Amino acid sequence: MSELALRSIRKTYPGAAEETLKGIDIEIASGEFLILVGPSGCGKSTLMNTIAGLESITDGAIVLDGTDISGVEPKDRDIAMVFQSYALYPTMSVRENIAFGLKIRGLPKDDIEQEVQRVADLLQISHLLDKKPARLSGGQQQRVAMGRALARRPRIYLFDEPLSNLDAKLRVEMRTEIKKLHQRLKTTIVYVTHDQIEAMTLADRIAVLKDGELQQLGTPKEVYDTPANLFVAGFMGSPAMSFVPVTVAQGEQGLYGEVIGDDGARTALPLPAYLADRVGQTVTLGIRPEHITQPQDQKNGQALVTTGRFTIEVTEPTGPDVIALIRLNDTGVHCRIDPEHPVTWGESADLMFDMKKVVFFDPDSGLRIPPQ
């Protein structure tokens, strides 16, 4: 397998006022599964197309296994891509679709037949080989598209939102299959998606993009637990992280921040000691739904844990949890509550705040305040 380095990639479309990619630096290790994630228009698809060679870069270098390939034609880059629309050749059978790239590269007939069979077995599509793509279901087309990419044994695989045309159930199934396939084949994969759950579940590392700039590059856990800024924090996670402005105050038992609920009741939330130099200042508290739960006995008395009574505005049962909306300092905040601990909207309930994993942001710069 191969390693890929993107060095200060810049891209400006002809006639465009603004850069689409503003200097992207990413190193992708051999066998790594990297996911590019971001809202639409963030430049993730453009970045992928530049790796494939379908679009040129204005500045920077794309280095594959030590060779700069920025000026190389797509067909000579030895990169395969799976498209969102699958892009299967409609007039060819599944077999011909998979064999097309091999034929063009002039492989002997027997080798092609063998390779098609290997890929078909791998993806369990042997029984479909003689069908035309139009006769296949969405999931089957998806498999064929992956088969076409796998058949060439390229150095890098690119996936451009490959699951977004599938229905929800199939999407989850194929997600698992892609993960299994990667674990088995140890291929280097760059995968574009706008679905943060796909990114969390599949990636070795996630690159979060916004407006053509890399916001954060890290493992799913890093990106989820220690988001670099407000954008990353709000983008990863569902329901999203809530942001509450709190003023840091010095109390007898350490730092605290006061939050006011719907009914005007005040609750002091304990804050970590690293905010000591911000006493008197307002910071943005980033709190995930799982940090606010029903009271849990085993957490009683722990540091940075407190309880308060708040009015439940809305409840959304999801099955494993109930997502409840409360209001802190005039900001809607989601809580994740055990369905065995019923709460009713319009009534108040005791909630436990676990402040050990919450994050804080500088309200001016939007950057996370790192623990010292």
Added chain:
Amino acid sequence: MTDATRSGLRLSRIGIYAVLLLAALVYLVPLFVMLLTSFKTPLDIRTGNLLALPTDWTTVGWSKAWSSACTGVECEGVRGYFWNSFKMTVPAVLISTLLGAFNGYVLSKWKFRGSDLFFAMLLFGCFVPFQVVLLPMAATLGKLGLANTTAGLVLVHVIYGVAFTTLFFRNYYVAIPDALVKAARLDGAGFFTIFFRILLPMSTPIFMVSLIWQFTQIWNDFLFGVVFASGDSQPITVALNNLVNTSTGVKEYNVDMAAAMIAALPTLVVYVVAGKYFIRGLTAGSVKG
């Protein structure tokens, strides 16, 4: 639904079909008269009713029109000119359609700076009246040494047809996802491989549209034929005109009609054979397979 509204619906259906049937009949009458007349004897034509069936069915008109009617000085029927028309139409249709397919491919999948402007200007070609180009074209054909030849006529029709065929293919290819071309490029296919292996095999419906359109246009053309061809290379439209205008005593309407039918038959056949693709091709952009 009550019985009353159902019968009302049925009545309106019947009304619609009646009107459609009437319209179809009105349009079919000339063809009907032509066919009947071509099988009548001259005597029958002079004495009988226009819409009446022939008293004696005869194919004399047809055989005379085919092989012995006079078109000017010569009296060898339209046979030779019929083949002339084929020799002109078939290459002109094929060349203009292939060129159009290729143009459409470039203008939709390999856009270059100014390609949209280029396409817009090419479209002007669809609106240039035939008469405007007669003199410059005659001069050009003369310089090329193609004056009064079938090759010259083919060239004229190809040039004129490319605007239309490019329009057809470009609009058809625009609806085909770019991802197909991208996938093929990553698979290692080049410019021509993508065209011949991926796009052209998908083009049957629009190919038929172009084929029918071009065949009808070129086969039925009279003006270019009468101006740029002479004598041996004249197409059947010109010969038909000459045949009708050559009078030797009595006007032989049966021969005229038979000759006209012969001139019209190939386009009819093309439409019957490829017609289902024509409709499909014209609506192809809206539903992708």
